Amino acid sequence: MDIFIPAPLTDAPRKLIRRAGYAEFRDPNTGEFSYVRRLQPGVFYPRFHVYLKDRDNGLVVSLHLDQKKPSYGVGHAHSGEYDGVVVEREGERVKQTILAVRAPEPEKPVKRGFFSRIFGGK
Numbered sequence: 001m002d003i004f005i006p007a008p009l010t011d012a013p014r015k016l017i018r019r020a021g022y023a024e025f026r027d028p029n030t031g032e033f034s035y036v037r038r039l040q041p042g043v044f045y046p047r048f049h050v051y052l053k054d055r056d057n058g059l060v061v062s063l064h065l066d067q068k069k070p071s072y073g074v075g076h077a078h079s080g081e082y083d084g085v086v087v088e089r090e091g092e093r094v095k096q097t098i099l100a101v102r103a104p105e106p107e108k109p110v111k112r113g114f115f116s117r118i119f120g121g122k
Contacts, residue, residue, distance in 0.1 A: 001062070001063045001064065001082055001083055001087050001088065001091050002060055002061070002062050002063075003060070003061040003062075003063060003091050003094065003095050004058055004059070004060055004061075005058050005059045005060075005061065005095060005098050005099065006057060006058040007055075007056070007057055007058045007059075009058070009059060009098075010101050011101070013052045013054050013059050014035075014052070016059070016097075016098045016101070017035050017050060017052060017061070017094070017098075018035070019097055019098070019101060020037075020093070020094045020097040020098065021037050021097075022035035022036060022037045022048070022050055023035065023036055023037070025049075034049060034050060034051050034052075035049070035050040035051075035052070036048065036049050036050070036066075037050075037090075044069075045066055045067065045068050045069060046065060046066060046067050046068070047065070047066050048063060048064075048065055048066075048087075048090050049063070049064055049065070049066050049080070050062065050063050050094070059098075061091075061094060061095075061098075063082075063087060063090060063091050063094065064080040064081060064082045064087065065080060065081040065084075065086060065087050065090075066080050067080070067081065
């Protein structure tokens, strides 16, 4: 499941996803960084797994649920869920967590006319 969070972002993407409870994970085979959140303390699987794609117009959070360790061999066997109620609920939680720390829109200055500047009107 891909979640798009429009710019502007308040912080670096890695800091934002960490605020949502994810820990940085470096794949020992590829060296690629991603982020995981375990469903139970001390148990590595199942876990939510996130890849971040920083874009000019925002952030793409690619989320899935790993049910068990991938078994790579002759065939590609990855037991990840990319949709469903559990994944959708987690995606919404992540999105709301990131949006909650979004920088407020800057206030636009109030335009005042000539006489209100002179006489102090509002």
